[in-house]
Amino acid sequence: MLVSNVAHKYGRNESSIHAIKIQEREICQAVASSAPITGKVTSQARDKTLVKTEKALNLWLEEVNRKHVPINYNTLREKALSLYVLFKPPTEEEQPFDEKEFKASQG
Numbered sequence: 348m349l350v351s352n353v354a355h356k357y358g359r360n361e362s363s364i365h366a367i368k369i370q371e372r373e374i375c376q377a378v379a380s381s382a383p384i385t386g387k388v389t390s391q392a393r394d395k396t397l398v399k400t401e402k403a404l405n406l407w408l409e410e411v412n413r414k415h416v417p418i419n420y421n422t423l424r425e426k427a428l429s430l431y432v433l434f435k436p437p438t439e440e441e442q443p444f445d446e447k448e449f450k451a452s453q454g
Contacts, residue, residue, distance in 0.1 A: 397449070399434040400427065424451040 350368070354361045367374070404427050411418055431449045 396431060396434045396436070400431045400449075403430045403434070427451040 350361050350364045353359075354364045357364075404423075407426060407430075408418075408423075428449070428451050431451075435449075
């Protein structure tokens with residue numbers, strides 16, 4: 348591809364494209380040396396029951412706030428526990444074995 352076409356495509360001056368092309372080797376070496384060779388992406392799988400509980404609790408809180416109903420800590424905690432029980436799979440076979448028992452936060 349011609350330098351003029353590249354410059355037009357990316358909205359840059361031709362001189363900028365020439366400078367990048369001249370420094371191509373140095374740019375590639377700098378990128379290669381700054382990035383780890385074996386980059387890893389970490390992710391953490393979350394318990395689906397907890398995710399559903401959080402979403403439902405958030406919706407409930409929005410509804411309660413919309414109605415201007417005062418709630419206290421105990422009410423919130425009880426609602427979180429009841430929602431978790433509601434969404435929890437009925438048998439232990441469906442649970443991952445490293446799952447810990449859910450306890451609503453005490454503050």
